[in-house]
Amino acid sequence: MKIRLLKIFPLILSCLWISCNQAPQSEHTGNHVSSMNPKLATGFRITENGSYRVLEMVSGDSMAVTERFYLINRDINLETSVPENGKIIRVPIKSMVCLSATQIAFADALGLMDRIVGVASADYVVSAQFSDLIKEGKIREIGISDRFKLEQLIQLSPETVMVTMQQGQNYETLRNAGLTVIPLAEHLENEPLGRAEWIKCFGVLFGKEREAAHIFDSIATEYNRLKELTKDVVYRPTVLSGKQYGGFWSLPGGKSYLSKMIADAGATYIWEYNEESGSLMLDFETVYDRGIDADYWRFLVYSKEKFTTQNLLDEDARYAGLKAFKERKMLYCNTFSTPYFQKSPLEPQVLLADYISVFHPELLPEYHRRYYSILE
Amino acid sequence: MTSNLTYYPKSGRNSLILILLGLLTIIFFIINLLLGSVSIPVVHVVRILFGMEAETQSWQAIVLQSRLPMAVTALLAGAALGISGLMMQTLFRNPLAGPSVLGVSAGASLGVAVVMLFIAVPGGSLVAVSQVTGRFSVVAAAFAGSLLVLVAIGFLAARFRSNTIILIMGIMIAYATSSLVGILQFYSMKEDLQAFVIWGLGSFGNVPLKQINVFALLILSGLALSAALIKPLNLLLLGENYAVNLGLNTRISRFWIIGATGLLTATITAYCGPIAFLGLAVPHLTRNLFRSSDHRVIFPGTLLSGALLALVCNIIARLPGFDSALPINAITSLIGAPVVIWLIMKRNEFKSIT
Numbered sequence: 001m002k003i004r005l006l007k008i009f010p011l012i013l014s015c016l017w018i019s020c021n022q023a024p025q026s027e028h029t030g031n032h033v034s035s036m037n038p039k040l041a042t043g044f045r046i047t048e049n050g051s052y053r054v055l056e057m058v059s060g061d062s063m064a065v066t067e068r069f070y071l072i073n074r075d076i077n078l079e080t081s082v083p084e085n086g087k088i089i090r091v092p093i094k095s096m097v098c099l100s101a102t103q104i105a106f107a108d109a110l111g112l113m114d115r116i117v118g119v120a121s122a123d124y125v126v127s128a129q130f131s132d133l134i135k136e137g138k139i140r141e142i143g144i145s146d147r148f149k150l151e152q153l154i155q156l157s158p159e160t161v162m163v164t165m166q167q168g169q170n171y172e173t174l175r176n177a178g179l180t181v182i183p184l185a186e187h188l189e190n191e192p193l194g195r196a197e198w199i200k201c202f203g204v205l206f207g208k209e210r211e212a213a214h215i216f217d218s219i220a221t222e223y224n225r226l227k228e229l230t231k232d233v234v235y236r237p238t239v240l241s242g243k244q245y246g247g248f249w250s251l252p253g254g255k256s257y258l259s260k261m262i263a264d265a266g267a268t269y270i271w272e273y274n275e276e277s278g279s280l281m282l283d284f285e286t287v288y289d290r291g292i293d294a295d296y297w298r299f300l301v302y303s304k305e306k307f308t309t310q311n312l313l314d315e316d317a318r319y320a321g322l323k324a325f326k327e328r329k330m331l332y333c334n335t336f337s338t339p340y341f342q343k344s345p346l347e348p349q350v351l352l353a354d355y356i357s358v359f360h361p362e363l364l365p366e367y368h369r370r371y372y373s374i375l376e
Numbered sequence: 377m378t379s380n381l382t383y384y385p386k387s388g389r390n391s392l393i394l395i396l397l398g399l400l401t402i403i404f405f406i407i408n409l410l411l412g413s414v415s416i417p418v419v420h421v422v423r424i425l426f427g428m429e430a431e432t433q434s435w436q437a438i439v440l441q442s443r444l445p446m447a448v449t450a451l452l453a454g455a456a457l458g459i460s461g462l463m464m465q466t467l468f469r470n471p472l473a474g475p476s477v478l479g480v481s482a483g484a485s486l487g488v489a490v491v492m493l494f495i496a497v498p499g500g501s502l503v504a505v506s507q508v509t510g511r512f513s514v515v516a517a518a519f520a521g522s523l524l525v526l527v528a529i530g531f532l533a534a535r536f537r538s539n540t541i542i543l544i545m546g547i548m549i550a551y552a553t554s555s556l557v558g559i560l561q562f563y564s565m566k567e568d569l570q571a572f573v574i575w576g577l578g579s580f581g582n583v584p585l586k587q588i589n590v591f592a593l594l595i596l597s598g599l600a601l602s603a604a605l606i607k608p609l610n611l612l613l614l615g616e617n618y619a620v621n622l623g624l625n626t627r628i629s630r631f632w633i634i635g636a637t638g639l640l641t642a643t644i645t646a647y648c649g650p651i652a653f654l655g656l657a658v659p660h661l662t663r664n665l666f667r668s669s670d671h672r673v674i675f676p677g678t679l680l681s682g683a684l685l686a687l688v689c690n691i692i693a694r695l696p697g698f699d700s701a702l703p704i705n706a707i708t709s710l711i712g713a714p715v716v717i718w719l720i721m722k723r724n725e726f727k728s729i730t
Binding site: 245246247248280281282283284285286288289292293316317318321 | 412413414432433434435437438441442443446571574575577579580581582584585586649694695698699700701
């Protein structure tokens with residue numbers, strides 16, 4: 001036993017040595033942090049090297065690099081020597097396919113609609129311009145949810161395909177077809193402003209650095225101004241989130257985007273103490289017991305007609321027992337009539353204002369909510 | 377094998393087991409009301425059950441609107457699943473038959489998949505889907521799907537004499553509907569899929585208090601119909617030819633057996649999702665327990681042990697004391713499979729099924 005361990009020991013040591021040596025290698029190339037590097041978003045990093053930029057997608061607590069792109073200006077010839085541990089993208093990118101609606105909203109904000117050649121679904125509600133481009137056939141529909149029509153996609157020959165980063169999904173078919181896949185993970189950001197900051201990633205890819213930085217700064221300024229309003233509120237109402245399904249109540253963790261935003265709006269999410277950033281699947285009883293006294297109840301609905309309390313009771317009559325239900329302090333966002341999934345990541349300041357106007361109406365008089373409504 | 381059908385040599389022992397099973401079922405029904413992820417003192421649960429004012433409103437709602445309907449649903453569904461499995465195993469003379477062999481639950485799954493995956497629209501989410509479909513339309517869709525399959529099976533049953541053919545047809549229909557579900561799943565959004573997956577994992581907590589009487593009525597009438605079939609079921613144990621010689625109209629009894637099983641399975645799948653394994657395992661456990669295959673004994677036996685097992689699984693799935701819970705199907709199969717394996721190894725033979 002001892003002998004065996006002795007044999008393995010140097011091996012472990014050498015493994016450690018290698019891993020220690022490997023980690024800093026990415027920063028060892030003499031790059032410096034770009035001014036476009038995000039301050040709050042944690043899913044990507046941007047460094048510069050004079051002749052090119054490096055865009056790295058990172059994930060997890062270890063901040064492991066999952067993807068590395070060398071962004072070289074179109075006008076510079078390829079001789080610029082870049083390391084081989086990443087893909088080369090010529091910027092500004094001229095054409096792309098967007099497989100998620102949020103990406104279209106980012107492109108829209110930067111005035112990049114003319115560079116989109118294909119999208120996952122033509123049904124996305126983003127802007128009038130988007131709908132027109134679809135109608136004119138300038139933007140093609142590729143098919144939703146990873147089941148894209150591969151051949152049509154290849155035929156469009158976009159310079160890049162923007163995809164949503166997903167665990168266990170490598171978009172191998174796209175890569176094998178020779179397409180440049182850029183996985184974006186704005187939905188994994190837990191800081192309310194972190195999601196919006198992904199606009200900087202679009203900025204460096206499409207030569208819209210200044211616009212992107214400007215947009216983000218104005219979003220951040222507005223968000224922080226609103227957040228400042230609630231700094232001294234004495235009354236912080238408690239908030240329950242989500243609905244039950246099949247005996248389980250799906251709700252965001254305490255370190256999630258939603259939890260932080262509710263805190264910034266001067267309220268307390270009832271699972272705030274929880275350490276998870278992802279979503280929780282809890283037993284109905286647990287959530288009901290804790291949520292019954294919550295002052296407010298926030299949830300999403302999908303309804304073509306006006307959503308009513310009766311709809312809610314049809315789903316589950318037990319909701320009638322909740323204090324927020326009895327006092328009609330329910331705020332809901334209808335994802336059919338609002339672009340919640342498409343645009344809200346880029347508008348945290350609007351979401352925040354919506355929340356503040358519900359929890360502390362005196363702070364934002366005359367405000368008209370854009371995403372949320374109160375269920376009468 | 378026929379010796380088991382000659383009059384009760386062990387009737388004293390059997391009644392004792394039946395009484396014991398009945399008591400255990402009552403005890404576990406009560407435990408289902410007492411335990412949950414929220415701990416409510418026993419005294420308060422009792423007070424609430426006797427209609428007295430509860431300490432907090434949430435406790436009252438949890439006991440009366442969550443635990444009570446869940447326990448009743450588990451009780452009825454467990455009993456009904458056991459009986460459906462028993463009838464299928466006897467009719468098809470196949471130890472592996474269960475309520476799902478007729479393809480009825482696959483039909484229900486197809487109905488639900490259509491509502492959840494096909495009708496739901498891009499950009500939805502789990503919460504949105506649960507609301508767009510609503511409890512009622514899921515139940516309606518499941519019923520529609522299973523009815524469709526049931527009619528097809530009924531048609532085949534009227535046409536073909538051989539039970540084996542019907543068994544194979546049922547399994548084939550199940551495969552075909554499952555593949556349709558697969559296609560729907562393939563083309564649907566992640567979020568819709570999650571709702572469907574949750575439905576597919578089963579739950580006894582889906583029957584609201586208001587609908588529990590409808591559920592109970594359907595299950596009880598299915599069980600009553602099954603109880604009326606004890607005699608033909610016993611005759612079928614002898615083999616179809618013997619049964620015919622003894623004056624049994626196999627076609628008519630087969631029609632009723634399939635009808636009763638279809639009603640029970642469709643109801644359970646519609647309200648609880650496809651509950652795995654209980655229907656297959658409970659009849660085996662009961663036969664082993666009573667060492668008999670006489671339906672006069674194992675019918676009430678299966679009824680009680682099915683209810684008991686479902687109640688036990690429901691407690692385990694809800695992980696008393698924890699904030700979370702497990703899907704019921706994870707528990708029924710995890711607990712059920714080793715039990716059946718152990719029984720088989722112990723008996724060293726699959727006793728008295730065929």
